Amino acid sequence: MPAPEWLRIRRDKDVPAEDASLWVKCPKCSEMLYRKDLGDNAYVCMRCGHHFRMHAYDRINLLVDSDFVEIGDHITPGDPLGWVDRRPYPQKLEADREKSKLSEAIVTGFATLEGFPVALGVMDFNFRGGTMGTVVGERVTNLLEEALRRRLPCIIFTASGGARMEEGMLALMQMAKTTQAVERFMSDGNLFVTVLTDPTTGGVSASFAFESDIVIAEARASIGFAGRRVIEQTIRQKLPDNFQTAEFLLEKGHVDMVVDRRQIRDTLVRVLDYAVDRKRLAPALKAVPEFAGA
Amino acid sequence: MNVIVEREKSLSALESRIEALRERDAGSDEVKQLESKVEQLRRDMFGNLTPWERVNMARHPKRPLSSDYLAALDAFDELHGDRHFRDDPALVGGFAKLRGRRVVVLAQMKGRDTKENIRNNFGMVSPEGYRKAKRLMELASRFRLPIVTFVDTSGADPGLSSEERAQGEAIAACLVTLAKVEVPVVASIIGEGGSGGALAIGLADHVIMAENAVYSVASPEGCAAILWGDAARAPEAAERLKLTAADLEGFGIVDEIVAEPIGGAHRDGARRLLEPLAPDALREARYQKYRRIGAWHDDAATRAVSGA
Numbered sequence: 001m002p003a004p005e006w007l008r009i010r011r012d013k014d015v016p017a018e019d020a021s022l023w024v025k026c027p028k029c030s031e032m033l034y035r036k037d038l039g040d041n042a043y044v045c046m047r048c049g050h051h052f053r054m055h056a057y058d059r060i061n062l063l064v065d066s067d068f069v070e071i072g073d074h075i076t077p078g079d080p081l082g083w084v085d086r087r088p089y090p091q092k093l094e095a096d097r098e099k100s101k102l103s104e105a106i107v108t109g110f111a112t113l114e115g116f117p118v119a120l121g122v123m124d125f126n127f128r129g130g131t132m133g134t135v136v137g138e139r140v141t142n143l144l145e146e147a148l149r150r151r152l153p154c155i156i157f158t159a160s161g162g163a164r165m166e167e168g169m170l171a172l173m174q175m176a177k178t179t180q181a182v183e184r185f186m187s188d189g190n191l192f193v194t195v196l197t198d199p200t201t202g203g204v205s206a207s208f209a210f211e212s213d214i215v216i217a218e219a220r221a222s223i224g225f226a227g228r229r230v231i232e233q234t235i236r237q238k239l240p241d242n243f244q245t246a247e248f249l250l251e252k253g254h255v256d257m258v259v260d261r262r263q264i265r266d267t268l269v270r271v272l273d274y275a276v277d278r279k280r281l282a283p284a285l286k287a288v289p290e291f292a293g294a
Numbered sequence: 295m296n297v298i299v300e301r302e303k304s305l306s307a308l309e310s311r312i313e314a315l316r317e318r319d320a321g322s323d324e325v326k327q328l329e330s331k332v333e334q335l336r337r338d339m340f341g342n343l344t345p346w347e348r349v350n351m352a353r354h355p356k357r358p359l360s361s362d363y364l365a366a367l368d369a370f371d372e373l374h375g376d377r378h379f380r381d382d383p384a385l386v387g388g389f390a391k392l393r394g395r396r397v398v399v400l401a402q403m404k405g406r407d408t409k410e411n412i413r414n415n416f417g418m419v420s421p422e423g424y425r426k427a428k429r430l431m432e433l434a435s436r437f438r439l440p441i442v443t444f445v446d447t448s449g450a451d452p453g454l455s456s457e458e459r460a461q462g463e464a465i466a467a468c469l470v471t472l473a474k475v476e477v478p479v480v481a482s483i484i485g486e487g488g489s490g491g492a493l494a495i496g497l498a499d500h501v502i503m504a505e506n507a508v509y510s511v512a513s514p515e516g517c518a519a520i521l522w523g524d525a526a527r528a529p530e531a532a533e534r535l536k537l538t539a540a541d542l543e544g545f546g547i548v549d550e551i552v553a554e555p556i557g558g559a560h561r562d563g564a565r566r567l568l569e570p571l572a573p574d575a576l577r578e579a580r581y582q583k584y585r586r587i588g589a590w591h592d593d594a595a596t597r598a599v600s601g602a
Contacts, residue, residue, distance in 0.1 A: 074592055074593040074594035075590050075591070075592055075593075076590065076591045076592075076593055077590060077591070078589045078590055078591055080545075080588075080589035081534065081535075081536050083534060084534070085521040085522070085534070086521070086522075134587075134588030134589055134590050135588075135590050137588060138588055138590050141585065163489070163490070163511050163512075164511075165511055165512055165517055165520065165521075165535075167511075167589075168510070168511050168534075168535050168536045168537070169509060169510065169511055169535075169536065169537065169541075169542055169545060169547055170545055170547075170587060170588050170589060171511055172489060172490065172493055172511040173493075173545075173547055173584060173587040173588070174587075174588065175469060175490060175493055176469060176473075176493060176497045176584040176587075177584045177585060177587060177588070179466070179469040179470055179473050179497070180473040180580070180581050180584055180585070182470065182473075183470050183473040183474050184581070187474070201462075202490070203489075203490050205462030205463075205466075206450075206461070206462040206463075206465035206466050206469075206490045206494075207465075207466050207469060207490075208466075209462070209466070210460070210462050210463040210466040210467075211466050211467075211469075211470055224457050224461075224462065225450065225452075225456070225457060225461035225462035225465070225490075226450075226452035226453075226456070226457065226461065227452075230452045230516075231452050231453065231454060231457065234452050234453055235453055235454050239454065243454075243457070244457060249460075252458055252459075252460070254460045254463060
């Protein structure tokens with residue numbers, strides 16, 4: 001089977017100069033890691049288990065049965081506020097497109113996981129800090145609507161600094177828009193799973209990230225509503241080290257489970273197996289033309 | 295320092311002089327002249343406010359608060375608590391009558407003075423406040439009572455204990471409930487609409503905003519600190535965030551603006567409500583309303599799509 005288009009695109013992309021070296025230093029334990037080994041280990045430090053932030057396409061590659069079909073990539077950002085701070089917003093977008101090789105902070109599409117057809121969204125912190133502007137809101141909504149139409153389960157990996165300031169209140173309203181889409185999708189009896197990766201904060205944590213049937217936190221991810229610095233300023237004291245970590249949230253009862261990245265695919269497959277009737281999915285498979293032969 | 299309050303101080307000398315003269319002879323030409331001068335000054339000072347001046351108007355110490363709106367209802371019976379942890383005084387709710395109609399009211403409660411503010415956490419709602427709100431939204435939906443909310447908060451509480459009790463999840467749960475309820479929801483932005491903490495009770499079929507209220511994705515100070523590392527540039531940030539009622543009406547986020555008297559709502563007051571639709575039509579209209587909001591390009595259609 002030839003390499004699918006999205007994977008070919010990812011592989012053809014130039015590696016940014018600063019990332020091109022053969023060795024990577026782990027920011028947690030300072031171990032020098034051979035880049036290829038790190039990639040083979042799902043970007044988890046072989047020595048200390050630190051989870052490096054991942055490119056959306058690398059993550060998709062790690063998850064799916066190599067059959068990802070991207071949708072929503074035709075939805076691209078505008079500049080509704082005519083925003084300028086240090087630089088005009090369109091220039092920031094251009095720089096991030098260049099840097100991340102992504103068109104926005106989320107990639108959405110269909111794929112199969114161990115034969116289970118799913119709608120899949122993966123956010124990427126490399127693009128505007130994974131912030132939710134109108135395109136993220138629109139792509140998430142679009143994904144949920146398409147999944148609802150086909151009655152497919154939906155899995156979204158979150159990584160977000162919150163609402164995108166450069167789009168002002170239009171960004172905030174994406175919390176309302178995505179929430180409504182989630183509500184419709186789930187009311188119809190479809191499975192919605194979110195996987196919270198580092199970092200998941202602000203408006204995304206206060207909307208679709210925590211609205212799912214099953215909330216999985218990736219090990220060691222930083223997850224919370226308010227920023228750590230804001231809280232420290234408010235309470236005027238240092239916060240405990242584990243504050244707002246996935247493990248802290250598990251202890252407080254906010255997430256269903258904390259899973260090491262290397263086990264996330266298997267965990268998702270088990271969740272799908274428990275919650276989804278494969279027979280019900282058969283017509284859904286045919287509804288995605290790309291999977292008709294699967 | 296509130297720029298509106300500072301400006302009012304310059305007027306107050308003139309006003310007290312008028313007051314003194316009035317006591318002697320209310321009908322004198324001097325009084326009339328001074329009165330029209332004050333009126334003119336007030337129009338000059340407050341007739342055309344900048345976004346930053348509106349932020350200050352929204353935070354004016356005498357601005358009508360939720361407590362004033364609640365007091366103006368025909369009847370109000372408060373219902374307390376989230377049934378799990380605590381009753382959050384920063385968000386008050388209960389049964390109410392508004393112009394004879396039975397409704398459920400939810401209101402964010404800034405305090406009038408320091409004592410009230412400390413008790414109410416300056417109107418910053420904690421997870422248990424949002425969970426109480428969610429409980430009352432469900433109650434309203436079950437008994438087919440319209441939901442009327444008053445939004446006035448600088449933002450959701452950003453404290454340690456709020457994080458421990460899942461602030462994000464609490465807000466998300468309110469949003470899901472507001473997406474689901476089968477009764478009309480009317481939200482009024484009466485003062486400060488601070489980001490997700492405001493939206494949690496602001497997702498509505500009809501959003502009313504007072505002329506000098508502001509509603510923003512981030513506080514101007516927070517925005518300036520992030521962008522320029524300097525909170526003092528808040529007035530500039532206020533300009534860029536497009537947080538005024540007129541801006542938001544243009545984006546389709548606000549449906550109706552309630553005019554305020556020259557000089558701000560603390561010089562008078564305002565309130566309104568609407569008729570219920572059939573539940574399905576209502577929910578569909580609500581879905582489509584938020585479905586449209588945003589501004590993006592659709593490359594497939596090679597056309598720009600923009601909000602409302």
